[in-house]
Amino acid sequence: MDRPAGPPTTVAAAEVTATKIYVNLAMADTADAVAAQDVDGVGLLRAEFMLTEALQNRHPRELIARGEQESMVSAMVDAVGGIAAAFAPRPVIYRTTDFRTNEFRGLEGGDAYEPEEHNPMIGFRGCYRYVKEPEVFALELAALARVREQNPNLHLMIPFVRTKWELEECLELIDASPLGKQRGLHRWVMAEVPSIAYWLPEYVGMGIDGVSIGSNDLTQLTLGVDRDSDICAELFDESDAAVLDAIGRIVSTARRLGITSSLCGQAPSTNPAFAEHLVRMGITSVSVNPDAAAAARRTVSAAERRLLLEAARS
Incomplete structure (x- = not known):
């Protein structure tokens, strides 16, 4: 005997957002699973874990001294290539290595090449290195x-840019390399140092076409508080008015100059007010950890609907 038909099964429609929802990744072994999610690409591909494996825990200058650098390059090609292929044709933004001196010293042979710094967080790192x-x-x-x-969907991002002259010299190195000669390469910078709010127009004039706000470092350097300090934890606030003003200046400059703007961090998925603030500023994307991507899309979608409703009512 046939059973009476039950109510039709409903499938929740995927949220559609004008603001792109990217993910942060650090390892190749999760790429296929994350790429299957409803995400628009990789907004921050961190190099450090893949590089440590490629180096087999040795300092890169130690490999160069022994003539073994090809092993590192080949291992990085395999790891990064697997991620770029999994997400193709969606963009994958690779952030070049941002180890600090204390982290480099921890690699085999590192003590022969790395200085000891009292405050490596604001020391020899990023673009200047x-x-x-x-x-x-x-x-x-x-x-x-x-x-x-x-995989031409892979693009480049330079971290911890402090000044115009260091970025200029860094871009010259890129342009002179095999990578810089390839067509269609996007060149992004991380916005972690507050000076970028002043220098961004100059950076765009030098060929930068994307900016990604690293909210942890930007908050740390704007408020002068160590983000890893338990004693000062209550001072660390990504929603502080000074931090939001710096973010607003960066995003508005990016809009005016016609380049992509993004923010890497968990706040858009955990703090609806912060997400709405970013949407109102006109940010073009946010990049969150994979497990937060669905929540970020829902939060951003709700913020976009409120803006559309306000516009319709006015």
């Missing part, structure tokens, strides 16, 4: 160039 150690940066660029031969 590439300019001073171009032979190490060249290995990373060579790996990315090989990946892009098969």
Whole structure:
């Protein structure tokens, strides 16, 4: 005997947002699973874990001294290439290595090459390191160039940019490399140092076409508080008016100059008010951890609907 038909099964429609929802990734082994989610690409591909594996826990200058750098390059091609292929044709924004000196010293042979700094968080790192150690940066660029031969959805992001002159020299290194000669490469910068709110127009004039706000470092440097300090934890607030003003200046400049703007961090998925503030500023994307992507899309979608309703009513 046939059973009476029950109520029709309903499938929740996917949220559609004008603001792109990207994910942060650090390892290749989760790429296929994350790429199957409702995400628009990788807004922050962190190099550090993949690089440590590629180096087999050795300092990169130690490998160069032994003539073994090709092993590192090949391993990075495999790891990064797997991620770029999994997400293709969606963009994958690779952030070049941002180890600090204390982290580099922890690698085998590191104590022979790394200085001891009292405050490595604001020391020899990011863009400035590439300019001073171009032979190490060249290995990373060579790996990315090989990946892009098969996966042109891979793009480049430079972290911890402090001044115009260091970025200018860094871009010259990129342009002179096999990677810089490839067509369609997007060049992004991280917005972690407050000086970018002043320098961004100059950076765009130099060929930068995307900016990603690293809210942790930007908050730390705007408020002058160590983000890792338990004693000062209550001072660390991404929603502080000074931090929001800095973010607003960066996003509005990006809009005016016609470049992509993004924010890397968990706040858009956990703090609806913060997400709505970003949407109202006109940010073009947010990048969150994979387990927060669905929540971020829902939060951003709700904020966009409120803006549309306000516009219709007015």
